[in-house]
Amino acid sequence: MRKQDFVQVDRRALLGAGGVVMLGAILQPAPARAQGSPSRIGVIGSGNIGGTVGGLWVKRGHPVLFSSRHPEELKAMVAKLGSLAQAGSVEQAVAFGEVLFIAVPYGAIPQIGRDYSAAMKGKVMLDACNAVSARDGAIADEVEQNGIGVTTQKYFPGVHVVRAFNTMSYAVFAREANRPDPKLAIPIAGDDPKAVQIAAALVRDAGFDPVPVGALADARRFQRGQPGYGQQVTAAELKQKLSLP
Numbered sequence: 393m394r395k396q397d398f399v400q401v402d403r404r405a406l407l408g409a410g411g412v413v414m415l416g417a418i419l420q421p422a423p424a425r426a427q428g429s430p431s432r433i434g435v436i437g438s439g440n441i442g443g444t445v446g447g448l449w450v451k452r453g454h455p456v457l458f459s460s461r462h463p464e465e466l467k468a469m470v471a472k473l474g475s476l477a478q479a480g481s482v483e484q485a486v487a488f489g490e491v492l493f494i495a496v497p498y499g500a501i502p503q504i505g506r507d508y509s510a511a512m513k514g515k516v517m518l519d520a521c522n523a524v525s526a527r528d529g530a531i532a533d534e535v536e537q538n539g540i541g542v543t544t545q546k547y548f549p550g551v552h553v554v555r556a557f558n559t560m561s562y563a564v565f566a567r568e569a570n571r572p573d574p575k576l577a578i579p580i581a582g583d584d585p586k587a588v589q590i591a592a593a594l595v596r597d598a599g600f601d602p603v604p605v606g607a608l609a610d611a612r613r614f615q616r617g618q619p620g621y622g623q624q625v626t627a628a629e630l631k632q633k634l635s636l637p
Contacts, residue, residue: 426453426597433594434489435459436482436504437496438466440562441520446493448569448598450476459485482508491590492517495557498535499528505547513550516587518594520557522616541581541611554582554591555611556602559621570599574626577603579634581611601627605634 430453435446438458446456450473458466459482466479486492486508496504498521521544523535535543545553556578557565568576578600582588588604595602605613605620613634614620620634631637 428593430454431590431594432488432490433457434485434487434492436485436492436494437521438469438479439495441557441565442493442495443469444562444565445495445520445557445598447473447477448565449594450474452597452599454594454597457485457488483511486511489515491515491594492551493520493557494518495520497521497527498523498540499531501544502531502547509548509551512548514552516552516554516584516590517548518554518556518591519544520555522558524616535615539609539612540615541608545583545608552582552584552587553608554580554584554587555608555614556580556591556595557598559614559623564624565598565600568600568624574628575599575601577601577623577625577627577630579603579605579614579620579623579630581605581608581614583608603627603630603636605636 433446433449433454433456435442435456435458438446438460443458446458450456453476455476457478457480458470459480460466461482463479463481470477470479480488492512492515494504494517501521523532523540525532531543541553541555559579578595580588580591580595580602581604582591592602592604605611612618620630623630623633625633
């Protein structure tokens with residue numbers, strides 16, 4: 393995929409950002425206190441998933457930079473979210489974020505990796521992207537063969553990738569965030585224990601219950617079409633479905 397092709401993919405991904413503005417009380421700008429020290433988060437792909445989950449982090453007290461190749465398209469969303477939210481370019485999000493969150497069509501992953509992985513090196517990146525054959529082309533075959541966690545890591549060498557927030561729609565995340573216990577379970581997987589710990593804390597700050605499934609190779613267990621995908625269940629129920637201890 394050429395860089396200009398990603399511009400078009402990213403633009404289409406952002407067309408749904410306006411829907412995030414309508415999430416109402418879920419994304420009100422009065423922040424609660426984060427469980428740990430607030431982390432600066434750079435969001436790459438600020439459509440429905442990126443906008444919704446990023447908005448939940450803003451509400452919890454994390455500064456978030458939502459990025460786009462066309463940042464002006466995000467003005468209404470960040471205005472709704474308040475002073476902890478800002479909009480910028482992908483380059484600005486990568487530089488801003490102590491932690492990164494990527495939620496783009498999977499076909500854009502190779503180009504984003506080529507353009508930005510050097511600047512991301514050493515950072516934790518939560519990956520919510522899903523591969524869809526009809527939309528993403530040949531890379532979906534690579535995901536099917538090798539697993540999605542391993543495939544993402546291939547394109548982001550030196551980045552601490554953790555799979556998270558890929559199993560449900562933004563509407564579920566918006567509706568179920570911060571519900572009374574037991575919270576909705578979010579499966580996560582990564583190779584670096586510290587990165588997984590950081591991701592787990594951010595899952596909790598978004599209002600969910602993280603369920604570590606294993607290494608990036610184990611992320612296959614909750615990619616599209618697999619048993620852990622689309623499960624709107626508690627942590628105990630998800631562990632039972634996936635035979636986790």
